[in-house]
Amino acid sequence: MKRRTLIKGGLAGLAALYASRTFAHLPLHASSAVHDKTFLPTWESLAQYRVPEWFRDAKFGIWAHWGPQCQPERGDWYARGMYQEGSDQYQYHCEKYGHPSKFGFKDVINEWKADHWDPEYLVGLYKKAGARYFMALANHHDNLDLFDSKHQRWNSVNLGPKKDLMAGWAKAAKKQNLPLGVSVHSAHAWRWYETAQRSDKKGALAGVPYDGKMTAAQGDGKWWQGYDPQELYAQNHPMSEDSLNDHSIHGQWNWGNGVYKPTKAYCDNFYDRTIDLIDKYNPELVYFDDTALPLWPVSDVGLRVAAHLYNKSIKKHGKLNSVIFGKILDEQQRKCMVWDIERGQSNTIEPLPWQTDTCLGQWHYDRRIYDNNHYKSAKMVIHTLVDVI
Structure with a gap:
């Protein structure tokens, strides 16, 4: 993707993360100076x-939700939609690639290639825009690690x-004295890539x-020779129930309702990659x-x-300084982390802190939104900030 004007001028492709006020139970949930x-x-x-x-x-953060699915400039979940015969992304993919x-x-x-990426400029811009913490995509459902991963050869250093x-x-966030956040989405590659x-x-x-079932043996003489596509696609397993229904994945997001359960090796690899990242x-x-949490239950x-x-944070700071975000949490789970409401907000005053995250357009870059001036207006963004913060 060669067009970068909007990213520099209007934070395109970025999500805003808004931390809510907490109106009740403040003493109960306040952080102690030292956590033993x-x-x-x-x-x-x-x-x-x-x-x-x-x-x-902090109240307000900015998220660089940017990875290889932005390259085609055709919107969110591209690496899934391009395999859905007849879909817009499928048609586009066949024509372009x-x-x-x-x-x-x-x-x-x-x-x-990310050849125009300038993290120091961008994070500096986000801080000027008011960000008090910064979040970067570590991987998405497409399963490419965007870091020097020891446990995933399909990563942005190798490929x-x-x-x-x-x-x-991380270097740019440190320079701006902004707490660094990472977003991890790869647990779902198993079902998502079906x-x-x-x-x-x-x-x-x-x-x-x-190509979802391709193996390393089929790479001889190709650019990806020596790499196993199954380490990326994770599709060496039967399809889940009703997998041919494009919408059934949403009912199986919590690993139920007929999903084909991931193997222990898959789960362990996710753990190793995430610990390496942290x-x-x-x-x-x-x-x-x-x-709740990845791959639970x-x-x-x-x-x-x-x-x-949490233990690493206590060891480093002498107190618990870290935050984990999870979705669709029950009452017990909301005590364990911060509840995140994607593209929405609570309809009541919550006793515990929560966060909403949203984006100006789609989660992954879609050129059509830019061309047709369909990004969220400044008025809409300000109204959201007023409502949430």
Whole structure:
């Protein structure tokens, strides 16, 4: 993607994160100066969590929701939609790149170079816009790690930009004295990429599988020789129930309702990658695009990641300074982390701090929104800030 004017002038492709006021139970949930507890990977232990004061006061952050799915300039969930025969993204992909049996999302990654990326300028701009914390995408459902990952060879250092994007963001955030956040979405690649197992139902290539089941053995002589597409797509498993229904994934987001359960190896790899991310870049905030915590309840890896982050924060600061965000939380889980409401807000005064996140256009860049001037207006953004903060 070569067009960067809007990113520099209007924060295109970025999400705003708004931390709400908390009107009740302030003494109960205030952060103590020194935290002498050790967190265990259980909901009961994580319920000791207290939201740090710095986050209560921050109120407003900016999120660079930017990765390889921005490269085609065709909107959110591109790496899934391009495998949905007849969809807008499928049609666009066939016209721009070719049929998904021949040019899959792995090949889109190879097109993405991030050659005009300037993290110091951008994070400086976000701070001038009022951000009090900064969030960067560490990976999305497309499963490409945007950092120097020890446990995922499909990463932005080895492929695509061939840069450690998270290191660049972290350095820029530190220079601006902004707490660093990372957003982690890769737990869902297992189910999300199932569209890549499909094939066309009609036309000249009917029945020819898309590239979702390709293996390393098929890479001889190709640009991705030596890399196993299954480490990216994670599709060496049967499809979930009703997988051919494009909308069924939403009812299976919490790993129920007929989803084909991920293996222990898949869950362990997610854990290793996330711990590597936390230990390398030392974020204060971690955003999970999951119901409760990643891979819960089929695995406890999310609980183990949360305990690790909280204990690491106490060791570093002498108190708990970190924040984890999760979605669709029950009453007990809301004590363990900060409730995130994507593109919405609570309809009542909440007893605990919460956050909403939204974007000016789509979560991934869509050129049509820019061309047609369909970004959120300044008035709408200001109204949201007034309502939430």
